[in-house]
Amino acid sequence: MHYSPQLASIAPRSVDWSSVRKFSKYAILLLLLVWLYAPILWRLLQQWIADPNYSHGLLVPVFSAFVLMRQWPSLVAEKSDPSNWGFALMVIGIATLIVGVLGAELFLSRMSLLLVLAGMIVFLRGWRTFKLALFPWTFLVLMIPIPVIVLSQVTFPLQQLTSMISAALLPLFGVPVLREGNVINLPAMPLEVAEACSGIRSLLSLMSLSVVYGYFADKRIRIRTLLAIASIPVAVAANSIRIVVTGLLAEYWGTDKAEGFFHGFSGWLIFLMALMLLLALHGLLRRAEASGCAA
Secondary structure, three states, X not given: OOOOHHHHHOOOOOOOXXXXXXXXXXXXXXXXXXXXXXXXXXXXXXXXXXXXXXXXXXXXXXXXXXXXXHHHHHHHHOOOOOOOHHHHHHHHHHHHHHHHHHOOOHHHHHHHHHHHHHHHXXXXXXXXXXXXOHHHHHHHHHXXXXXXXXXXXXXXXXXXXXXXXXXXXXXXXXXXXEEEOOEEEOOOOEEEOOHHHOOHHHHHHHHHHHHHHHHHHOOOHHHHHHHHHHHHHHHHHHHHHHHHHHHHHHHHOOHHHHOOHHHHHHHHHHHHHHHHHHHHHHHHHHHHHHHHHHO
């Protein structure tokens, strides 16, 4: 019988059942994840949009996904070594989710998602793959609003610190002040450093942006870490400048000029100033590194 290569080319091929089983396992876990966390993620998205303290949350998962896409060849090339410890992590994550839902604690419910994601990676691919994905996974923590009780504990000291710095700077410009807690009494008007003016918004946003900037601008881990830590004093300093400028406007230009449009616009202006300070700090760090290497 004559053998036809054309017939051989259209002959049915054997199914790679190992690949089918692996894909089915991934698909089932992904569907379960979406089913469990869709309501929680929807409420989280609504909070990002409605709460100016966490508007940066929209950036966080986008950046993490971008980093994962850049690392994808390395993640795929890494030898798969699944670990059952990943299943244990997923169980802990689900238990945390149950506690959060029953206790109406949004922070626990949202943090449980990160535990489940970590467990899935370890369970399906192993610890070495999770190590490669550790940075974008850790960055996702910044998208989760911290509990209100913790936020209040952070906000109040920031209010006091900002008030102290502003009250110390204003007399240097000829403005006498009397500080009572977080209220700075000026001859023209009292300035209250409210929670919204404490700097917590710029702190959270600037910390996230400092990590993103460090990732693109510098490959050295120590410089990236220093930039992220430096975002805290930079945010406090920038917000103190905002209070000082508001006090100067109220004293020398009129109280109406210190309120209204300037009060809202100055928030963006000071945030840009904080970014410029962060860029300047990065430049100083690079010069210090260069001079150290030259020496």
